[in-house]
Amino acid sequence: MKYVKYGQCIKCGKTHEATANLTTCDCDGILDIIYDYEAIKADFTKKDLHHRPRTMWRYKELLPVEDTTTPPPLRVGWSPLYEADRLGAQLGLGKLWVKDDGQNPTASLKDRASAMAVAKATEAGAKVIACSSTGNAASSLAGNAAAAGLKTYIFVPSRAPKGKVAQLMTFGATVISVQGSYEDTFELSKAAIDKWGWYNRNAAINPYLSEGKKTVGLEIMEQLGWEVPDYIAISVGDGCTIAGLWKGLKDLYAIGFIDKLPRLISAQAEGCCPLNRAIESGEDWYPMEENTIADSIAVGVPRNAEKALMAIRESNGIVVNVTDAEIMAAQKLLGQTCGVFGEPAGVTGAAGVKKLCDAGILGENDTVVSVVTGNGLKDVANAIAACGEPISIPSDMEQLLSAFAEHNIVVD
């Protein structure tokens, strides 16, 4: 890895050789992968990107993989960035884009981290990978590993939606559904990984996973022609995703591809917002109940709190908490105005943007990218709860007319 210097503990500053199976520091601090930006700057220009594959692997100078490593088979990354002009106008924003990261192979942003995990596991010579997850990290790991011929052990809390469980079972993972919270799930996975020595895909343990996630930030900037928006909004659970996004943006700034940094908008669910609460209070974070329909971000004990809080603070970010009702409304709004169907946690960023617009904090002078982190098909029950059931009738025109009248549908 020509451009990777080492892994550095964000707590004690100690550096560690960037071996393929790197985990946390002796002090238990999470590591950050440090690059030689001067060397990258000398070798890597925007023009180099023109002919590269449209996947997350196009940014190879900024990724911690060996030159000899073949990217895993599934096509991860380069999800569409849509200009959401009608929705932007409706919200009163200067400009709004929606990055639909539900358009990844297993339908969530987590594919970026899981593809990286598979690449690094291969480098480490591992044949088995394991993780705990609220669902998306799990299904993305199972899919990416299956495509690469690796075995997986997956721990999910029993509340994980059926869509994610169906993916896991189809991809042939050994799935342990833990009767308890995400915290309980994480602890059992940790004990099992310690016992059997599986390659660890827990994002707050394995420092390479943030490096996969950061590609969402690299892509947003390239897709915007390196013109930096004022804000990037994203939902926050464990903290790894927003930390990864920020790392990507800082990388681009460090190598001179962008000339300023956007402010982050950290959106959490009101029923589970330990990180946003810490930012608001200026105090340390402490655990919270996991009380929201947005299962992927229902994380009462965030495993990457430090990196996430640093990212929000460094970016002079805004935090916003939304209710489940606001999440459901955002799901409908994105579907109806953009044709984008996000899962509850996936649209929490957009719900936050709407709330900030309604409060007058964001407005016509602001340009915003809202990241949708997962596809709504993963959690159909909540989508139907949000958007209702269809009109049900026999195949009969009279009954159609009556049903339209009853539902106040005026055909134009």
Place this chain on the structure above:
Amino acid sequence: MKYVKYGQCIKCGKTHEATANLTTCDCDGILDIIYDYEAIKADFTKKDLHHRPRTMWRYKELLPVEDTTTPPPLRVGWSPLYEADRLGAQLGLGKLWVKDDGQNPTASLKDRASAMAVAKATEAGAKVIACSSTGNAASSLAGNAAAAGLKTYIFVPSRAPKGKVAQLMTFGATVISVQGSYEDTFELSKAAIDKWGWYNRNAAINPYLSEGKKTVGLEIMEQLGWEVPDYIAISVGDGCTIAGLWKGLKDLYAIGFIDKLPRLISAQAEGCCPLNRAIESGEDWYPMEENTIADSIAVGVPRNAEKALMAIRESNGIVVNVTDAEIMAAQKLLGQTCGVFGEPAGVTGAAGVKKLCDAGILGENDTVVSVVTGNGLKDVANAIAACGEPISIPSDMEQLLSAFAEHNIVVD
């Protein structure tokens, strides 16, 4: 439309001006869009494709849209074509590729037709589009229309899986769930479209939709570097998709981009295979019950039988019928070996390929592309039925060890 000559009836041969709201012939025959291949040949080379957007719209010379028409917003097409070497070896094939068309914005191949419908509706000045559908045409139309700001009326049979219904409701369609078969659903939609004059997205009525679907064939060939495989396998219901695929391949042959044509493999469910039965018997098709879990291809009265039968016969194709159990096994097989999660109808083509390999009809001298037409997340209940439920335990190592022992899981 510089290269489109006219629409021509496949039954009586009559030609019709290619207006944006073209439907069927006076004789009720379905129309085919006819191009000026000589003119295309003179103007269009493979090299022209190098710098075009990676969407279905990159093949503009072969598409029936005006130069001035802006493609609808969602990013449709250019789905991944995976080399499925492990699965191919397992089946004893010379070479196998899997085209995952579940990687489209609303997670099915039908996005190709719906994006075309939205483009043509816009050209026709329509503000409302309608269709009947087993589910995927519906959800893709709802999504693509929502993104473009058009209204939709959608008719689905009441058996449509919840995932597709959730998409429809989220995209803000007016959805009529018809208590009856697909045939009943189609008839009510037809009566309503006639009554209110909505733009018609029924694929067997609107001749432009096959032209959208054919882009899957164009892409396969471009992704293979214009090297023609021996076979392309795809699931068949209404008949429009296989007919569209064949049209795309013939277009490429006509303009000299490929030098031969592959043979088609038409895969239907044993419980609903009127088209394959017609090929096998050499007689006309006649209606059948809709008795399969593969809802998207459960079409007892195929609306595009003629074009589909012509395609299979012209290509010297093979037909294969698979049981629901074989479909479920294929779902698991694709998931576990390729990391591709298809819905039951989506993997019916692959189930057919496996069956033909098992029967010794396909083997080590054959190269095959298998198209997965829709994402398994659309029908989670059947995936769980196919692949089982996870192990459920509290967060406790002793219980994990017992559960592994009970399930004969030996950790390596």
